[in-house]
Amino acid sequence: xxxxxxxxxxxxxxxxxxxxxxxxxxxxxxxxxxxxxxxxxxxxxxxxxxxxxxxxxxxxxxxxxxxxxxxxxxxxxxxxxxxxxxxxxxxxxxxxxxxxxxxxxxxxxxxxx
Amino acid sequence: xxxxxxxxxxxxxxxxxxxxxxxxxxxxxxxxxxxxxxxxxxxxxxxxxxxxxxxxxxxxxxxxxxxxxxxxxxxxxxxxxxxxxxxxxxxxxxxxxxxxxxxxxxxxxxx
Numbered sequence: 001x002x003x004x005x006x007x008x009x010x011x012x013x014x015x016x017x018x019x020x021x022x023x024x025x026x027x028x029x030x031x032x033x034x035x036x037x038x039x040x041x042x043x044x045x046x047x048x049x050x051x052x053x054x055x056x057x058x059x060x061x062x063x064x065x066x067x068x069x070x071x072x073x074x075x076x077x078x079x080x081x082x083x084x085x086x087x088x089x090x091x092x093x094x095x096x097x098x099x100x101x102x103x104x105x106x107x108x109x110x111x112x113x
Numbered sequence: 114x115x116x117x118x119x120x121x122x123x124x125x126x127x128x129x130x131x132x133x134x135x136x137x138x139x140x141x142x143x144x145x146x147x148x149x150x151x152x153x154x155x156x157x158x159x160x161x162x163x164x165x166x167x168x169x170x171x172x173x174x175x176x177x178x179x180x181x182x183x184x185x186x187x188x189x190x191x192x193x194x195x196x197x198x199x200x201x202x203x204x205x206x207x208x209x210x211x212x213x214x215x216x217x218x219x220x221x222x223x224x
Contacts, residue, residue: 003134004156041200041216041219042217043202044211044214056211058168062118090156092156092157098206100159100162100206104158105156
């Protein structure tokens with residue numbers, strides 16, 4: 001049973017397109033996160049949601065819009081994709097806000113042509 | 114702001130060698146410190162943690178001690194195995210409710 005699952009695993013698309021990445025956790029956790037890992041392996045928090053409420057919104061372009069239909073899902077929609085958006089995006093969850101460990105998905109590798 | 118600095122990799126060792134991966138941090142307050150490991154094609158997994166000064170976290174033969182005086186949390190293992198090959202991330206949590214990670218250090222262990 002996969003605890004935190006992301007789809008798709010790979011996403012190759014052209015500049016200017018709009019795409020979504022989905023994330024689901026079956027751990028019953030209240031909090032979910034999106035992280036971005038760039039080509040140099042730096043891993044940075046983008047968003048966190050607690051019980052469907054946005055808690056953390058780092059300095060991320062407003063082309064990125066997270067959506068949490070329920071506390072088991074946190075999807076990431078990206079408008080007007082740019083070359084600099086190429087990265088691996090990780091979803092994670094934790095029991096409550098600030099709890100450790102965070103459980104990570106396997107990542108979605110986004111490549112912009 | 115909060116930041117974590119890790120030694121650059123890759124670190125290449127022979128099996129049974131001693132491992133040290135350096136990690137230093139800058140943070141306000143008293144953060145909790147973590148090491149996460151990322152095996153190829155997988156997400157990050159918590160390896161060990163320490164929540165206050167002088168605490169030692171340990172797991173799977175890995176250890177790290179929270180050193181407030183040197184703001185460090187170096188990862189060590191006495192005898193590495195090929196299966197330890199992965200990317201290791203040092204991280205901290207100052208209570209902002211999200212982790213700040215270092216850039217990761219790739220470890221390659223050769224048989």
